[in-house]
Amino acid sequence: MAEHSPLLEVRDLSKRFAVTRGLRRKVSRVVQAVDRVSFELQRGETLSLVGESGSGKTTTGRCIVRATEPSSGTVLYRSGDGEVDLTAVDRTALRQVRQEIRMVFQDPHSSLNPRMTLLQLVGEPLLIHRRVAGRAELRERVADLLQLVQLDPTLMDRHPHAFSGGQRQRIAIARALALDPKIVIADEPVSALDVSVQAQILNLMKDLQAGRDLTYLFIAHDLAVVRYQSDRIAVMYLGRIVEVSTRDEVFANPLHPYTELLLASSPVPDPRVRRRRTHLKGEVPDPGHRPTGCGFHPRCPYAQDLCRTEVPELLAATSDGVVHSVACHFSVELSLAGLGHPHSDTHETERGRERQ
Numbered sequence: 125m126a127e128h129s130p131l132l133e134v135r136d137l138s139k140r141f142a143v144t145r146g147l148r149r150k151v152s153r154v155v156q157a158v159d160r161v162s163f164e165l166q167r168g169e170t171l172s173l174v175g176e177s178g179s180g181k182t183t184t185g186r187c188i189v190r191a192t193e194p195s196s197g198t199v200l201y202r203s204g205d206g207e208v209d210l211t212a213v214d215r216t217a218l219r220q221v222r223q224e225i226r227m228v229f230q231d232p233h234s235s236l237n238p239r240m241t242l243l244q245l246v247g248e249p250l251l252i253h254r255r256v257a258g259r260a261e262l263r264e265r266v267a268d269l270l271q272l273v274q275l276d277p278t279l280m281d282r283h284p285h286a287f288s289g290g291q292r293q294r295i296a297i298a299r300a301l302a303l304d305p306k307i308v309i310a311d312e313p314v315s316a317l318d319v320s321v322q323a324q325i326l327n328l329m330k331d332l333q334a335g336r337d338l339t340y341l342f343i344a345h346d347l348a349v350v351r352y353q354s355d356r357i358a359v360m361y362l363g364r365i366v367e368v369s370t371r372d373e374v375f376a377n378p379l380h381p382y383t384e385l386l387l388a389s390s391p392v393p394d395p396r397v398r399r400r401r402t403h404l405k406g407e408v409p410d411p412g413h414r415p416t417g418c419g420f421h422p423r424c425p426y427a428q429d430l431c432r433t434e435v436p437e438l439l440a441a442t443s444d445g446v447v448h449s450v451a452c453h454f455s456v457e458l459s460l461a462g463l464g465h466p467h468s469d470t471h472e473t474e475r476g477r478e479r480q
Contacts, residue, residue, distance in 0.1 A: 129202055130164035130165055130166050130167075130202070131165055131166060131167045131201070131202055131306065131307065131339055132164070132165035132188070132199070132200070132201055132202070132225075132307060132339075132341075133164050133165070133199075133200040133202075134161060134162055134163050134164070134165075134184075134188065134197070134198075134199050134200075135162050135197055135198045135199075135200070136160045136161070136162055136196065136197040136198070137158055137160070137161045137162070137184065137187055137188075137194055137196075137197035137198075137199065138156070138158055138159055138160055138161070138194065138195045138196045138197050139156075139157045139158040139180075139183050139184075139187050139192060139194050139195050140154050140155065140156055140157070140195045141154070141155045141157055142154055142155075143155060143412060153412040153413070154412065155411045155412040156363055156411055156412075156414060157180050157183045157363055157411060158180045158183050158184050158187060158194075158363050159180075159362075159363040159364045160197070160364065161180070161184055161197070161360075161363070161364065161365055162365070162438070163358050163365060163368060165307070165339060165341060166339070167306075167337075167339055168333075168337060168338075168339055169339060169340075169355040169356060170333070170339075170340040170342050170353055170354050170355045170356075171340070171341055171342065171354070171355065171356045171357075171358060172342040172343070172344055172350045172353065172354040172356070172357050172358070172371075173185070173341065173342070173343045173344075173358050173360055174344055174345060174347065174350050174357060174358070174359055174360065174386070175345065175359060175360035175361055175386075176345065176361070176408060177345065178362075178408055178411070179360040179361055179362060179363065179408075180360055180362070180363040180364075181311075181343045181344075181345075181360055182230075182311050182312070182343060184343075184360070185227065185309045185311050185341060185343050186227075186311075187199075188210065188225070188309065188341070189210070189222060189225055189227060189309065190210060190211070190218060191227070194211055197211060198211055198212070199211050201221060201224075201225065201307075203221075203224060203306065208221055223249075223253055223303040223305065224303075224305050224306045224307065225305060225306070225307045225308075225309065226300040226301070226303065226305040226307070226308050226309070227300065227308070227309045227310075227311060228293075228296050228297055228300050228308060228309070228310045228311065228313045229296065229311050229312075229313075230311050230312035230313065230315055230316055231316050232284075232289060232292035232293040232295065232296050232316070233284070233289070233292060233316075235296055236284040236292060236295060236296060236299075237284075238283060238284055238285055239283070240283070240284075241280065241281050241282060241283055242266070242270065242275075242279060242280040242281070242282060242283075242284075242295060243262070243263065243266050243280040243281060245284070245295060245299055246266045246269050246270065246280070246295065246298050246299045246302060247262045247263075247265070247266045247302070248299070249299065249302040249303050250262060250265055250266075250302055250303070253303060255302075255303065263280070265302075266280055266298075267280065269298040269299075269301060269302055270295075270298055272298065272301065272332070273294040273295070273297050273298045273301075273328060273332075274294065274328065275291060275294050275295070275298070288321075289316060289317050289318075289321065290317055290318075290321035290324060290325060293313060293314070293317065293325055294325070294328070296313075297313075297325075297328070297329070297332070301332065301336070304336070305338070306337075306338070306339060307338070307339045307340075307341065308338055308339070308340055308341075309340075309341045309343070310329070310340055310341070310342050310343065311343045312343055312344055312345070313325065313329070313342075314326060314344075314346075314349060315344070315345070315346065322349065326349065326352060326353055329353070330353070340353075342354060347386060347387065347390040348390065350371075351371060351375060354371045355370065355371060356368065356369065356370050356371060357369065357370075357371055357374045359374070359380065359382065359383050359386070361382050361419060361420055362408070362409060362411060362414065362419040362420070363411060363419075364419065364438075364451065365438060365449075365451070366380045366382055366383070366420070366438070366450065366451045366452070367379060367380040367382075367383050367448075367449065367450045367451070368438070368448075368449040368450075369446060369447065369448040369449065370446055373446050373448055374462075375387065375462055375463045376462045376463065377448075377460075377462055378460045378461075378462045379448060379450040379452065379455040379458070379460065380420075380450050380451065380452050380455065380460075381420065381424045381425065381426050381452065381458070381460065382420050382423075382424070383460075384460040384461055384462070387461070387462055387463055388461070390463070409422060415432075416432060416433060417430075417431050417432045417433045417434050417435060418431040418432075418434075418435060418436055418451075418452070418453070419435075426454060426458055428453070428454065430453050431453055431454075434453070436451040436452055436453050437451060438450070438451040439451070
């Protein structure tokens with residue numbers, strides 16, 4: 125196996141949900157939540173999946189670990205023991221692999237059993253996978269994990285309700301790290317927290333990544349969080365990836381109109397900055413009744429006839445050594461505004477001063 129091989133490789137991953145009705149549960153329609161999603165996750169990096177609610181980000185993460193069974197596609201995980209297709213292994217083998225791929229969920233309140241103490245919550249994976257020999261060792265390991273996420277180990281006999289939202293998320297992170305995983309899938313890990321607490325959790329995750337050689341798949345919709353946390357970004361819309369590149373490239377040089385509109389909706393903490401007003405037309409289409417052609421064309425200000433009939437493929441191009449993939453028929457012809465682009469923040473600020 126080559127050293128440069130990705131740690132995780134997702135190929136054509138799809139998930140369809142059948143919507144039923146009536147006593148006979150007759151299938152009325154099929155919702156394509158994830159549609160042929162492909163990406164690679166390199167060792168030690170943070171890849172962020174971003175997009176509006178309902179774009180398929182969370183379902184993609186759950187399909188990777190088979191918390192939700194995928195309809196088709198492959199998920200290749202490369203460890204020291206070789207290559208494993210997570211979509212094809214049986215439950216016994218999957219249980220072993222899940223020790224190395226863990227999840228942190230959005231709501232720390234609902235993801236922690238309120239009847240269990242911190243000792244039970246954080247120690248449960250250690251007991252299930254027989255990583256400790258007795259109660260004394262269990263308490264020692266849990267104490268180490270709580271210290272790792274900057275919580276007081278003397279509180280391990282308390283229940284989750286005694287802690288704040290940020291502290292509960294630290295507990296969830298400690299639980300995810302109990303088995304020394306290689307990959308952590310973080311599903312909106314800070315969206316339910318106050319802004320000041322968000323910064324603390326994000327800094328903690330960065331420190332843990334550096335200290336424990338972790339690889340993150342970071343699922344989020346907040347572009348400020350994504351800009352701080354990511355090495356690369358994959359933009360999702362209506363179950364498909366429409367753009368992938370490095371963080372700086374996506375923010376400065378977006379190639380897909382949807383990415384441009386996401387960036388335009390991101391607030392800039394500077395009252396002097398004047399930005400072009402760009403509005404999304406309409407609403408997100410129903411995944412059960414997808415538009416023909418490009419899924420974004422009903423809302424795209426640059427849509428042409430070809431966009432309404434043909435689905436664009438995700439194609440990669442390299443510029444100055446940076447790989448930038450986009451699914452847009454007219455990405456080469458468009459000149460889109462990003463954050464830091466001469467037609468964006470700085471340019472608009474100067475124009476505003478001139479008018480004054």
